[in-house]
Structures are given as structure tokens and as C-alpha cells.
Amino acid sequence: MNEQRVLITAGAGGIGRAIAQAFADKGAKVFVCDIDVQGLEALKREVRGVQATLCNIAIRSDIEKMVGQAVKALGGLDVLVNNAGIAGPTAPVEQFNPDDWEKVVQVNLNGTFNVTRLAIPHLKKSPAGVIINMSSVAGRFGYPNRSVYSTTKWGLIGFTKTLAMELGGDGIRVNAILPGAVDGPRFQQVLEGRAKVSGRTLEEEAQAAMATQSIKHLVDPRHIADLAVFLASESGSSISGQMLPIDCDMQHT
Numbered sequence: 001m002n003e004q005r006v007l008i009t010a011g012a013g014g015i016g017r018a019i020a021q022a023f024a025d026k027g028a029k030v031f032v033c034d035i036d037v038q039g040l041e042a043l044k045r046e047v048r049g050v051q052a053t054l055c056n057i058a059i060r061s062d063i064e065k066m067v068g069q070a071v072k073a074l075g076g077l078d079v080l081v082n083n084a085g086i087a088g089p090t091a092p093v094e095q096f097n098p099d100d101w102e103k104v105v106q107v108n109l110n111g112t113f114n115v116t117r118l119a120i121p122h123l124k125k126s127p128a129g130v131i132i133n134m135s136s137v138a139g140r141f142g143y144p145n146r147s148v149y150s151t152t153k154w155g156l157i158g159f160t161k162t163l164a165m166e167l168g169g170d171g172i173r174v175n176a177i178l179p180g181a182v183d184g185p186r187f188q189q190v191l192e193g194r195a196k197v198s199g200r201t202l203e204e205e206a207q208a209a210m211a212t213q214s215i216k217h218l219v220d221p222r223h224i225a226d227l228a229v230f231l232a233s234e235s236g237s238s239i240s241g242q243m244l245p246i247d248c249d250m251q252h253t
């Protein structure tokens with residue numbers, strides 16, 4: 001793990017930040033990008049050795065600059081974690097604003113594609129390149145009123161499986177992590193979105209969410225980070241092209 005060189009997109013908060021912390025704790029060299037200036041400053045202060053820059057994953061020229069900067073700062077690249085992903089609004093398809101649809105596709109799919117295509121030449125030079133794409137339980141089931149989110153998270157599965165086949169010969173492994181209901185502010189927003197559409201209370205929505213799971217708690221982001229570290233490790237060296245749910249056995253969204 002020492003000196004593993006890791007780039008994490010959208011790592012100033014939430015799951016990405018937990019992943020940055022976990023890789024740093026294992027002695028990896030970590031580079032993070034995000035749109036949140038204050039979050040990036042806090043990350044650099046609080047997680048020793050992490051390097052970071054501002055980059056909007058929705059903007060191709062930002063990504064082109066950022067990947068070069070990251071590779072220079074890290075001295076190469078072994079692990080890319082495509083964590084950036086936005087949720088979009090909660091509404092049925094016929095009422096879905098097409099601008100909102102395009103915004104989500106731009107980050108979740110186009111952004112992930114652009115970071116990846118620019119990172120591949122550097123990962124090919126690594127002795128053990130790894131790509132991890134952050135999908136979701138919404139990339140395993142349909143998700144009423146969250147069509148663009150579900151569509152893009154399923155899209156990342158196709159991207160993961162295709163990349164694994166394209167890059168396996170170069171010794172690069174590619175997997176997707178599919179978190180379920182994760183502890184943090186975002187899950188609260190999900191419940192609020194559901195309550196708005198259903199007319200139920202937040203408490204009722206929280207209970208309904210737990211009813212879909214065999215294990216009745218929210219996922220700890222640190223456990224998602226541990227899974228990412230494992231997938232990038234020597235112990236994960238036979239795992240590629242896989243979708244790994246971490247969702248307390250959710251049966252539907």
C-alpha cells in the first residue's frame with residue numbers, strides 16, 4: 001500500500017472524503033478534487049499529506065487540467081476512484097425538467113468518462129492499475145421518481161464492465177461499488193425528496209426505507225472506504241468487472 005498513488009473525485013465531503021482518509025491512513029499518496037473550496041481546505045488541514053485542487057467534474061476543461069495536475073503531484077497514478085455523482089431532483093419522468101436531466105448526466109456519466117479516458121494512459125504505466133466507479137443501489141434496481149440518477153448509475157455498470165474487458169490486458173482492474181442508504185446529509189435529502197412526492201412524513205419515509213433492508217441500519221461511509229481500499233489492494237487482485245453492493249441487503253430502492 002505504501003506509495004500507492006490515488007486520485008479521488010469529489011473527495012472533500014461525504015463518501016469521497018472517507019475514501020481519502022482511508023487511503024491516507026494506509027500510507028497512500030492521495031490527490032482529491034472537488035467543487036467545495038472550504039471542504040478542500042478542511043481536508044488538507046485534517047488529513048495529513050493529502051493534496052487537493054478545485055475541479056468541477058461537469059466541466060471538461062477543468063478535468064483536463066486536474067488530471068495532469070494530479071498525476072504530476074502524485075508522480076504517476078495507480079488508483080482512480082470515480083466518486084463524483086449528483087442526485088438530481090425527485091419527479092416522475094413526464095414532469096422531469098430536461099435541463100436537470102442533462103446536468104446529472106454531465107457529472108455522473110460524461111464527467112466519469114472524461115476523468116477515466118485521461119487517467120488510462122497513466123494507469124497503464126502502473127504495476128497494478130485500479131479503477132473504482134461509484135454506482136449505487138439505484139444501479140441495481142429501478143428507482144421511481146429518480147430516473148436520471150438510476151439511469152446514470154446503471155450506465156456506470158456498463159462502463160465498468162466494458163472498461164474491465166478493455167483494460168484487463170494492461171493489468172488494470174475495474175470494479176463498481178453500489179452503496180445503499182448511507183449515513184449522512186444526503187440520505188436526509190433523499191427522504192425529503194420522497195416525502196415531497198408521496199405526501200408522507202419524514203419519519204414514515206425513514207421507516208419505509210428500513211423496511212426494504214434485511215439489516216436495519218444505515219451504511220457507514222467508512223465501510224465503503226474500507227471496501228475501496230480492499231479492492232485496490234493486492235488481496236483484490238483477482239476481482240475485476242464486478243458490482244459490489246454495500247447496502248444492508250436492500251431488496252428494492
Ligand SMILES: NC(=O)c1ccc[n+]([C@@H]2O[C@H](COP(=O)([O-])OP(=O)(O)OC[C@H]3O[C@@H](n4cnc5c(N)ncnc54)[C@H](O)[C@@H]3O)[C@@H](O)[C@H]2O)c1
Binds near residue numbers: 034036083
Ligand atoms: N450517500 C448515499 O446515500 C449514496 C448512496 C449510493 C451511492 N452514492 C454515490 O456515492 C458518491 C458520493 O456520494 P456522497 O453522498 O458522498 O455525495 P455528497 O453529496 O456528500 O457530495 C460529495 C462531494 O461531491 C462534491 N461535488 C458535487 N458536485 C461536484 C462536481 N460537479 N464536481 C466535483 N465535485 C462535486 C461535493 O462538493 C462534495 O464534497 C456519489 O457518486 C453518489 O451517487 C451515495
